[in-house]
Structure formats: C-alpha cells, structure tokens
Amino acid sequence: MIITMVKELDQKSEVLILSLFENDNLKHYSFELDKEISELIKKNIFSLKFGEIYGTKVKDWSYRKVIVLGLGKKEELTLEKVRRVMGKLIKCVKGLKAESVCTNVAEEILLIKSFKLNDLGKAVGEGLLLAEYEFAKYLSKEKLDKKKIINNVSLILNREVSEDFVQGLKIGRIIAEATNFAKDLVNEPASICTPVYVEKIAQKVADDNKKVKIRILNYEELKKEGLNSFLGVSKGSPIAARLIFLEYNNGAGEKAAIIGKGITFDSGGYNLKMTGYIEDMKSDMAGAAAVLAIIKLAAELNLKRDILGVIPLCENMIGGSAQKPGDIVKAYNGKTVEIRNTDAEGRLILADALAYTEAKYKPSSMIDLATLTGACVIALGYYASGIMGKDEGLIKNLVEAGEKSGDRVWELPFYEDYQDAMDGTISDLRNTSGKGKGYEGGAINGGVFLSKFVVKAKWAHIDIAGPAFVIEESDYLQKGGTGAGVRLLSYYFMGD
Numbered sequence: 162m163i164i165t166m167v168k169e170l171d172q173k174s175e176v177l178i179l180s181l182f183e184n185d186n187l188k189h190y191s192f193e194l195d196k197e198i199s200e201l202i203k204k205n206i207f208s209l210k211f212g213e214i215y216g217t218k219v220k221d222w223s224y225r226k227v228i229v230l231g232l233g234k235k236e237e238l239t240l241e242k243v244r245r246v247m248g249k250l251i252k253c254v255k256g257l258k259a260e261s262v263c264t265n266v267a268e269e270i271l272l273i274k275s276f277k278l279n280d281l282g283k284a285v286g287e288g289l290l291l292a293e294y295e296f297a298k299y300l301s302k303e304k305l306d307k308k309k310i311i312n313n314v315s316l317i318l319n320r321e322v323s324e325d326f327v328q329g330l331k332i333g334r335i336i337a338e339a340t341n342f343a344k345d346l347v348n349e350p351a352s353i354c355t356p357v358y359v360e361k362i363a364q365k366v367a368d369d370n371k372k373v374k375i376r377i378l379n380y381e382e383l384k385k386e387g388l389n390s391f392l393g394v395s396k397g398s399p400i401a402a403r404l405i406f407l408e409y410n411n412g413a414g415e416k417a418a419i420i421g422k423g424i425t426f427d428s429g430g431y432n433l434k435m436t437g438y439i440e441d442m443k444s445d446m447a448g449a450a451a452v453l454a455i456i457k458l459a460a461e462l463n464l465k466r467d468i469l470g471v472i473p474l475c476e477n478m479i480g481g482s483a484q485k486p487g488d489i490v491k492a493y494n495g496k497t498v499e500i501r502n503t504d505a506e507g508r509l510i511l512a513d514a515l516a517y518t519e520a521k522y523k524p525s526s527m528i529d530l531a532t533l534t535g536a537c538v539i540a541l542g543y544y545a546s547g548i549m550g551k552d553e554g555l556i557k558n559l560v561e562a563g564e565k566s567g568d569r570v571w572e573l574p575f576y577e578d579y580q581d582a583m584d585g586t587i588s589d590l591r592n593t594s595g596k597g598k599g600y601e602g603g604a605i606n607g608g609v610f611l612s613k614f615v616v617k618a619k620w621a622h623i624d625i626a627g628p629a630f631v632i633e634e635s636d637y638l639q640k641g642g643t644g645a646g647v648r649l650l651s652y653y654f655m656g657d
C-alpha cells in the first residue's frame with residue numbers, strides 16, 4: 162500500500178471518503194454533498210457520530226463512490242480513535258473492492274492541536290496498515306482472485322506538509338508491519354509453525370539486520386546447562402526444544418530483556434485440553450512472535466537501545482515419553498517443581514528462560530510476554546493484557562505505553578498474600594496453586610510462580626492470553642492473531 166500526500170481531491174482514486182467532525186461546519190467540497198449531508202442531519206438519519214458511515218448519492222466527481230465518515234466530537238478524539246477510523250476506512254474500501262481511495266482524514270485531525278503531529282502520523286500509519294492485513298495464504302486461487310489489493314491511499318493535506326507527520330506515518334507503518342509479521346506467525350498452523358520453523362524465522366531476522374546477533378541453545382546444551390523445567394515440557398514431542406537469544410545492541414544504557422512464551426502447540430499434555438479449548442492453541446507462541454517482531458522493529462527503527470530477545474520454543478504434547486502429572490523436575494536455578502498439571506507448561510519454560518537469562522546476560526530489566534492463563538482471559542477479556550510484578554516504575558511505564566499504543570495492559574494485584582500460593586509440599590514449588598480449589602486468582606498465581614525465578618532484575622510479567630488471539634474482528638484487527646505486545650513494547654522502547 163502506497164500512501165501519497167495530495168493537496169486537494171485527487172480526482173483519480175476509485176473511492177472518496179470524507180470525514181467530518183460532529184457539529185462542525187461542512188467543508189464545501191461540493192454544493193451537492195453539503196446539501197445531502199445537512200438534510201440527512203436535519204432528518205436525524207445521519208449525525209457524524211464517531212464511526213458512523215454514510216454512502217452518498219453525490220455524482221459530482223469521477224469517484225465511483227463518495228462516503229462520509231463521522232469523526233464524532235473534536236474534543237473526544239484520541240489516538241486510538243484515529244487508528245480505528247483508519248481501520249473503518251480500509252474496511253469500506255475493501256467492502257467496495259476498490260484499489261484506491263482518497264480521503265481528508267489527515268486534513269481534519271491535524272486541526273486538533275492537542276496531539277503531536279508525529280503521534281498523529283503514527284496512528285494513521287498504524288491504522289491503515291494494521292487494517293489492511295489478511296491471512297489469505299491458504300485460500301484457493303478462486304477465492305483469492307475475488308479480493309482486491311489496495312494499491313494507493315491519497316491523504317489530502319492542503320497545507321505545508323509537516324515533516325513530523327510524514328515521519329510519524331513512516332514509523333507507524335514499520336510498527337504495523339512488525340505487528341502483521343507477528344500475526345502471520347501466530348496464524349500459521351502448528352504443523353508448519355514448529356520450533357524449527359520459528360528458529361528459521363529468527364535466523365532470518367538476524368541475517369537481515371546487521372545489528373542483531375543470534376545464539377541458539379539446542380537440546381544437548383539445554384540439558385547440559387540444566388534447564389530441566391523447560392525440557393520436561395517438550396518430552397512428549399518428537400521436535401526438540403530450543404532456546405533462542407536475539408541480541409540487539411545499539412545503546413549505551415541499560416540492557417532490557419524481553420522473553421516470549423513459545424509453545425508452538427499446547428495440547429495440554431496428559432492434562433489434555435477439551436474440545437472448545439484446544440482448537441486455537443497454535444497461538445500459544447504469540448509471546449515469542451511478539452519478541453521476534455520487536456527485535457526486527459528495533460533494528461528497522463534503529464532504536465538507541467540494548468534489547469535482548471529471548472525465545473524458549475517447544476511443543477506441549479502427549480505420548481509415551483511425555484511428562485506426567487506428579488513428576489518433579491529441577492529447574493536451572495536449582496529449585497524443584499512438582500508438575501501438578503501438565504497444562505500449566507508456559508510457566509515451566511519461562512521459569513528456566515528467565516533464570517538463565519538473568520544469570521548469563523545480567524539485564525537490568527526483564528519483561529515477559531506470555532499467553533499464560535485462561536484465567537486472565539476470564540478476568541480481563543480480549544481488550545487488555547494482565548500485567549504484574551514488583552517494580553512499580555516499570556509497570557507504570559508499560560501501562561502508559563499501553564494507553565498510548567492502544568495495546569493495553571491492566572495491572573493485577575500482586576500482594577504479599579498471594580506469594581506463597583505456588584509453594585510445594587514435597588518440592589520447593591508446584592506448577593499450580595495449592596490453595597483452595599487451585600484455580601482462584603489463576604492469572605496472578607502464574608505470575609507468582611515466575612517471580613520465583615527472578616533474582617534482582619526489574620521484572621514485569623504480561624499475560625497476553627486474551628488480546629493475542631481474538632474471536633471477533635474489530636476496526637483494525639482481524640480474527641485470529643493480533644500481534645499483541647508488539648505495539649505495546651514498541652511504544653515502551655521508543656519512550657516518548
């Protein structure tokens with residue numbers, strides 16, 4: 162998709178989408194249009210409320226269709242609404258099977274002075290390119306041919322084209338493309354997207370970017386180093402586990418490690434998942450996909466940061482050699498863990514990844530992204546990830562990055578009272594809670610378990626189980642993988 166700046170109606174796109182704020186003067190693009198809109202408003206048929214769409218009868222121009230899109234009240238505009246409006250616009254264009262569109266959205270929103278032009282540019286770029294995405298590679302040619310690719314979006318900007326806005330657009334595009342890259346990995350079926358496949362993609366990220374170095378620990382090395390909590394999970398699979406480190410060094414400051422859960426399929430193991438719960442478990446590597454995407458993006462944006470991406474990869478399967486409930490493993494940090502439930506596997510692989518990363522790389526902060534618990538989906542649904550940890554400063558920064566990026570996180574309590582839930586009886590720890598019925602506060606207990614594997618780094622755990630894979634499309638995200646965590650950590654690392 163090419164984004165072009167034009168000074169006025171381009172007269173050559175297939176579709177024209179004019180956006181207007183509520184209670185604003187009409188823009189006099191054409192007499193016909195003004196007349197039609199004001200009549201509709203008078204008759205209470207159309208009101209320019211945010212997201213309202215109306216297909217006009219206007220035939221003044223060469224456009225195949227002229228659509229009016231409501232922006233709502235000026236004072237209520239947010240960056241998230243900008244993304245959403247761009248998403249609605251792209252959906253309209255797709256619905257019309259058009260290949261090009263001209264719009265005045267940028268012209269309108271740039272009038273609002275409370276936003277930085279750069280931020281508006283980012284939101285426009287993100288909205289357009291996130292909404293354009295489709296996972297279409299498995300559609301047959303017949304179905305694919307019916308779809309049209311949007312070649313060009315003309316943004317009307319009848320003023321000095323601001324460098325800041327254009328720069329923001331470029332950054333927004335890179336952020337969206339990295340997010341779409343993560344969506345692709347999550348949507349890919351688990352028969353293709355195995356630990357071997359993800360390793361190949363990671364290798365490519367490193368090959369394509371000089372500033373990224375890769376290190377891969379294979380089965381023998383993991384065994385030798387004693388990452389038995391991780392290896393236990395992979396025992397039921399013929400595909401060996403691997404632990405990938407992607408080092409992006411381009412700063413002089415503190416090293417931040419980001420660790421992503423990479424279970425390429427979670428069957429639950431012997432605590433097998435039931436129908437209704439197992440179908441989308443190819444998405445259990447969404448944390449890993451996000452980490453890969455963020456490293457790729459850091460390199461493309463040349464962020465002045467030192468970021469270490471850590472990706473533990475394996476499958477959680479059943480079979481003659483699979484781990485059993487009641488087994489006890491000794492983790493990398495020496496703590497023993499009783500496997501009470503083979504389906505609580507994410508924490509087992511992350512525990513070793515966190516402990517090993519801290520011991521060997523000594524990062525000052527560690528942020529893990531994981532589709533860790535169904536309990537988090539129950540608690541927060543699909544529109545916020547859960548965040549917890551003991552470093553309030555780190556959490557505050559992440560919550561702020563979430564608000565700004567629209568990839569939101571909500572802090573869960575992490576009181577002292579919770580901290581003994583994962584203590585074992587015949588082992589140091591157990592992988593499910595020993596308190597009450599075992600499932601109360603399930604999202605928090607997952608975090609409590611992980612905290613036992615962090616010594617002194619600032620650490621935050623982000624449970625993306627809800628937002629990472631959604632069952633309904635929204636304005637700029639599609640059903641399936643969403644790339645949750647990518648925009649969040651992009652904004653966090655860009656830090657303004």
Ligand code: BES
Pocket residue numbers: 427429445502504505506507532533534535536538592593603626627
């Ligand atoms: N991958 C799942 C969590 C999950 C559930 C992610 C739904 C996305 C959607 C995780 O490995 C898991 O199975 N967790 C268990 C933990 C329980 C056994 C303590 C769960 O949530 O049921």
Ligand code: MG
Pocket residue numbers: 427429477503504505506507
């Ligand atoms: Mg599981």
Ligand code: ZN
Pocket residue numbers: 424427445504506507532533
């Ligand atoms: Zn899982």
